[in-house]
Amino acid sequence: ALAAPALAQTAPEVRWRCASSFPRTLDTIYGAAEHVSRRVAAMTDGKFQIRVFQAGELVPGLQVADAVQGGTVECAHTASYYFVGKDPTFAFDATVPFGMNTRQLNAWLYSGGGREALRPFFERFNTVSIPCGNTGAQMGGWFRKEIKTVQDLNGLKMRIAGIAGQVFAKLGVVPQQIAGGDIYPALEKGTIDAAEWIGPYDDAKLGFNRVAPFYYYPGWWEGALNLSFYVAKPKHDELPPAYREVLESACRDATLETMAKYDAQNPQALRQLVAAGTQLRAFPREVLQACYKAAFELYDETAARNEAFKKVYDNFRAFRDTQFQWFRVAENTFDNFVYFQHAQEQRGAAGEQRR
């Protein structure tokens, strides 16, 4: 007689709907929410079910934060910087221009006080935000003409959103907000001069290489992009403790999984793009420096008039300041040497083939 309530208590059926900000065709990012759904079900013998809906099925992709806050859905999967129009503080949960790379951002979020710093901010929206997926460093996007000086940015119509758009605007770029599916025709017709999306694997699927010859790097506005699993706070609170832990681990699992998937697929996609004629270009250092200056000016201006932003920014920046010496010494010197040596080898092998 005691067993039945015990079962009901330890393993109740929970069914949630998750509104994704992304289309199903974006198998990398959209796939992170599906990964969570699969993992949560697998870890609870199917008792905890999360059904993922692509952008537009339940609510438009950019309204998922409202849907969670208002209780329309229990949860959502999104990139927090979509909501900088509500409050620029959201950006720290995703990425900021010239911020940190993936390892550093994860270190801040998981072990450096980042999540704790963001928690009170998200409580204002009745939302719990769990890191869930990362794209790694993105590309700087597709350009119809080369960018050789800061002056070349003046009047450039570029599809780029949020804080990065504001930074670019300080240098004369005219930022355009265009949904993923509408970028190709705009770039083809020349309505816009440039567009950024994600990286080789996702970009190639949209075919931007057919309408813009120059592919710039680095995507200085997204040295990493942390994606977020939003849960309505009351729903999170009422979850059985074991399910809450299952959800947390599933989201961490999704972070590792999306990163591994991108890292396995981007290299091949980049190689194919280059083989098909795409021309890689680095942003000139003077352009990067002008953008860097503009970015940190923007953060200071924003911090001066937004207390929440200032609080999180101070925490973020202090952590970032401690990171770079170590990363330069150990990771960066290992990477630099191995890449250099490998490139020498490849050139050597190509030379031998030619002989």
Place this chain on the structure above:
Amino acid sequence: ALAAPALAQTAPEVRWRCASSFPRTLDTIYGAAEHVSRRVAAMTDGKFQIRVFQAGELVPGLQVADAVQGGTVECAHTASYYFVGKDPTFAFDATVPFGMNTRQLNAWLYSGGGREALRPFFERFNTVSIPCGNTGAQMGGWFRKEIKTVQDLNGLKMRIAGIAGQVFAKLGVVPQQIAGGDIYPALEKGTIDAAEWIGPYDDAKLGFNRVAPFYYYPGWWEGALNLSFYVAKPKHDELPPAYREVLESACRDATLETMAKYDAQNPQALRQLVAAGTQLRAFPREVLQACYKAAFELYDETAARNEAFKKVYDNFRAFRDTQFQWFRVAENTFDNFVYFQHAQEQRGAAGEQRR
């Protein structure tokens, strides 16, 4: 009446013992197994319990693979390269000199076919190996004298194990196998000239900076170190499916967690070491190049006489060959610019303070 068997079936009590290869004082790496233990318990309402024992409590640290294979314990937490004496193929589950960095190694293991390539090898040992924790790029260790040329390696007595020791031996180094706790006195007395351990956070706790002035980078033999959670295959097979999934996600969680912990703590430890007088030194490029050449010669020699090694190495190397172009373009240029710019800023700020 039906409920009790259902409960028993879906949530049986499982108690495992995990033999760690590490001492409890190594809170970073030893902590990964404890993290798994905590997460697994939290996700199953305490039904699945894994008790972690430090090296020597159940079996000596370097005998945990035998203990799992022989059924003395259900599971273990270790670094697979400890077992290269059994078979050098184990190394690919941990790291090889000049291999890949953490992101790349994870991409190979989780999404590039690495785990699949290693599975048949581990089946020979009746073991399932689950990635579980990573140290990131390690340091090149502590030296009593500077290394300026390849000749300076000749006759150098260095505490360094496994494949890295074999590579160094090709250049005249005399590798020494010394347990963590015995390194300090050997370095202090001059019984050895150099010793590598892990990185700033772990090394500082052992006080090596007090007995060797030069701290070298990069640790080219460990651009990443994947740690492994070994499970006796019959035990893994008989685990209820949900618990198997819980264990997998807990191990992925531990990978993210240890990385974040190291990345949050190594920077501060390095800063403190440098402030206390430690002198950072980069291995000269000619030394790195000689070691690189020796490493790949060793892999070719080993592959020629070991079929299992060849199989995994071919897979590993093909994946590695595809990775670097992409990582140079996106991640490396982002890192290089941001580190450069940040260092300029810091120098600027220091200059202003002096004025």
